[in-house]
Amino acid sequence: MKGHDGMITVKAPGKLYIAGEYAVVERGFPAIIVALDQFVTATIAPSETVGSIVSKQYQENSIVWRRQGDAMVFDNRDNPFHYILSAISLTETYAHEAGRELGVYHLGINSELDSADGKKYGLGSSAAVTVATVKALCQFYQLPMDKSKLFKLAAIAHLSVQGNGSLGDIAASVYGGWIAYHSFDRQWLQSQRQKSTLSDLLAMDWPDLQIELLTPPSDLRLVIGWTGSPASTSHLVDKVAMSKAKERHEYQTFLHESKDCLKRMIAGFHANDLAAIQAELRHNRRLLQGLSAFSHVTIETPILKKMITIAEAAGAAAKTSGAGGGDCGIVLIDRAINPQAMLQQWAHEGIERLNLKVHNVDDAPLSQA
Incomplete structure (x- = not known):
């Protein structure tokens, strides 16, 4: 939605896995996931000169590292900023392919998925952060976007940072409700990315990917x-x-x-x-x-x-x-x-x-x- 001042506000829900964990990371294997009413909200507003990315939750982010031989190796997977930056980079590539002129903006991220006192509930905040960022930028650049494209764009962005996982939490955040999710072939995606434009990739059927909305029994x-x-x-x-x-x-x-x-x-x-x-x-x-x-x-x-x-x-x-x-x-x-x-x-x-x-x-x- 767009405010009077050109401000765009979108939200993406968190999720919990109901069943199918561990197996779902293998291509074609199913899981059932539910989206919950805790959200990551992204706001975006045009800027004249300098852009910013501000997150209420992650101002004091520490980084985790370990040794590999003498090298210090950083683990970026827990740092939400990496997901935000990856989502921006991919969505702007898509915008560029669609002939949009890239702009400068203030992006704000606010997450309810980690409680006020820093407790993590395990509701999939990195996925919701990724989905909210992609969604906001697609509106900012007025890009053609439906749930299938939003899932694919956010999935590529998330994979670029995390490198593994089933992406079921992205699907829950995009589609909402109760879903049956079958994970796609990540190796196919990796090789396909080398030879396709992003626009083509978002229009393709991804091998093994299935997302089905489920209706729970009323009781x-x-x-x-x-x-x-x-x-x-x-x-x-x-x-x-x-x-x-x-x-x-x-x-x-x-x-x-x-x-x-x-x-x-x-x-x-x-x-x-x-x-x-x-x-x-x-x-x-x-x-x-x-x-x-x-x-x-x-x-x-x-x-x-x-x-x-x-x-x-x-x-x-x-x-x-x-x-x-x-x-x-x-x-x-x-x-x-x-x-x-x-x-x-x-x-x-x-x-x-x-x-x-x-x-x-x-x-x-x-x-x-």
Whole structure:
């Protein structure tokens, strides 16, 4: 939307993974993800002389590094500015290809996805930051943009920084609501980028990419519990363990069982069948526990296990969300069940209910050209 002073304001929602984690990083493998009503807002206004990028959250950003031999190697993946800069660079390449003259502007980024006191909930802020930046610039340059193009542009920008991941969080941020997401072939994209213009790339079908909006059964209530902290296990150790696990036969079995589980779960959405969805959520939890056991990656911390046990005792289905190891757990409970007793037990264990709702993106065109 455009204000009186030429100011453009857009927002992109955060997300949580419901099922299909770890497997979804392999091309063609499905996951179910939900967009939530916590947002990253981007504002953009033209400037005469000097442009700026200002973010309320990230003024005091520290950088993380480690040693490789004598060299200091920086990890930029946690620094939101790299996603913002990558999104700007790509969108301006697209603008340039479309014959637009590049301008100077003030870009402001405000994120609700990390709480005021710096807690990270694991709601996918780097993806939402990327989507919001691309969206704002496409409006600024009046570029033709629909959800499919917005997803592709933001996905390329995010990949340029992160180098891996399924990009499902980008899809959730673009499409909103509940989605079934099948990840695309990243190697194809890498080679295709060498030989195509951005405009052509955004118009192409990407191998294996599928994004489908799901309608949840009316008796399904999503409850989100936050355990207070990410796991103490270093991400680095987990990444190394995970890459070793991928070479094992058990990993292939895990992938195929995860795919079958997600297929049945998606069918449960189509059939409006809460019990079927809950059964597959529990099955997905068991598959992830198996993956955790043979890969030695901590997915379910003791407090997440406690959260899930309390939810199951209340008659709900529950599991970790995303990579696990801390952050959030998700609960699918029948609306006929009063969750109060469960929530009181959570509070007693130091588990906080995040008061978030599912966010549906409207279907208005994103930009007129």
